[in-house]
Amino acid sequence: MVKHEDVPEETMQRMLAYLRELDCMLQEGKDAFSSQDLADTLHMNPAQVRKDFSYFGEFGTRGVGYDTRQLTQELRKILNLNRTWQVALIGVGNIGSALLRNPELKRQGFEIVLAFDKAPSRIGKKLGSLTVEDVVKVSERVREEQVQLAIISTPVECAQEMANTLIQAGIKGFLCFAPCHLHVPDDIRIVPIDIPMALGKLVYRL
Numbered sequence: 586m587v588k589h590e591d592v593p594e595e596t597m598q599r600m601l602a603y604l605r606e607l608d609c610m611l612q613e614g615k616d617a618f619s620s621q622d623l624a625d626t627l628h629m630n631p632a633q634v635r636k637d638f639s640y641f642g643e644f645g646t647r648g649v650g651y652d653t654r655q656l657t658q659e660l661r662k663i664l665n666l667n668r669t670w671q672v673a674l675i676g677v678g679n680i681g682s683a684l685l686r687n688p689e690l691k692r693q694g695f696e697i698v699l700a701f702d703k704a705p706s707r708i709g710k711k712l713g714s715l716t717v718e719d720v721v722k723v724s725e726r727v728r729e730e731q732v733q734l735a736i737i738s739t740p741v742e743c744a745q746e747m748a749n750t751l752i753q754a755g756i757k758g759f760l761c762f763a764p765c766h767l768h769v770p771d772d773i774r775i776v777p778i779d780i781p782m783a784l785g786k787l788v789y790r791l
Contacts, residue, residue, distance in 0.1 A: 596637045600664060602627055603634070607657045619650040666694050673699040673727055673756070675747055676738035677707055677717050680762050684736060685712050695734070699726055720747075727754040738762040748775075 606626055610618060620638075624631040638644055641663050645651040661667040672690075674681050674697045684690065685697055701720040702708060710717045718726060727735075735756045737744055744763035751759070758774040761767055764782070769775055 592640050596640060597664075599627075599629075599633075599637050600660060603637070604657065604660045604664065604666070607653055607660065610653050611657060616653055617650050618653060620645070622650075661694075668694065670695050670734055671698045671730060671732045672696065673701070673723070673730075673732045673735045673751070674738070675701050675720065675723065675735060675751070676740075676762075677702045677710075677712060678738065680738040681736070682712065684738070685715065697736070698730055699723075699732060701726075723747075724750055724754040727751065727756060731755070733757045734759075736760045736762070737767075741765045 603623060606623060620631040620634040623629075624634050635645075641659070644656050644659060658667070669691075672695050674684060677685065677700050681700070681702075685700065690697065697715065700712060700715045700717050701723050702717050703720045707717050708719050733756060735751050735758075737747055737751075737759060739747055741763050744761065744765055745767055748759060748761075748767045748769060752769065752773055756773075758776075759767070759769070760776050760778060762778050762780075764779045766777075767775055
């Protein structure tokens with residue numbers, strides 16, 4: 586089994602896709618599957634599926650296949666998703682409010698424990714179990730709760746400044762809905778979510 590840092594990024598992305606599909610299989614009551622089953626669903630080659638799994642060990646049984654629940658647990662451990670990650674949400678407009686109402690986040694191991702905004706009409710508002718706090722307190726509160734992940738759903742003009750503040754407070758990874766490129770140190774992970782750009786990928790070849 587190779588070291589985690591030696592696994593290709595493409596393989597790690599596929600492992601997330603495998604985990605998502607295995608979750609669906611469990612919900613459908615499918616207790617076992619083959620590499621061919623998984624490959625067919627994801628429009629892949631079964632040899633690629635087996636190669637990806639081989640980076641982390643031997644999980645299946647020849648002629649029998651894989652135990653869905655057992656492999657799901659193994660993948661969660663590999664992907665560091667076998668624990669609950671606390672998340673700070675910056676911006677509780679339409680996108681932020683929708684994320685707070687999404688039960689799938691918590692089911693997948695991500696719990697929004699802090700929510701911030703700068704609009705007086707939103708500060709102090711109760712959203713589920715959280716009370717929206719003034720964004721000026723973000724550094725203090727992130728340090729208090731020792732949060733490592735943040736979601737930025739603010740307007741573009743304040744996204745970079747907010748990212749800088751959060752990094753200084755100890756945030757190690759971002760999900761960013763602001764449609765701009767954030768400049769962060771090499772040891773900080775960032776995943777941009779640009780919905781118009783994603784839709785653009787759909788229409789290019791239509």
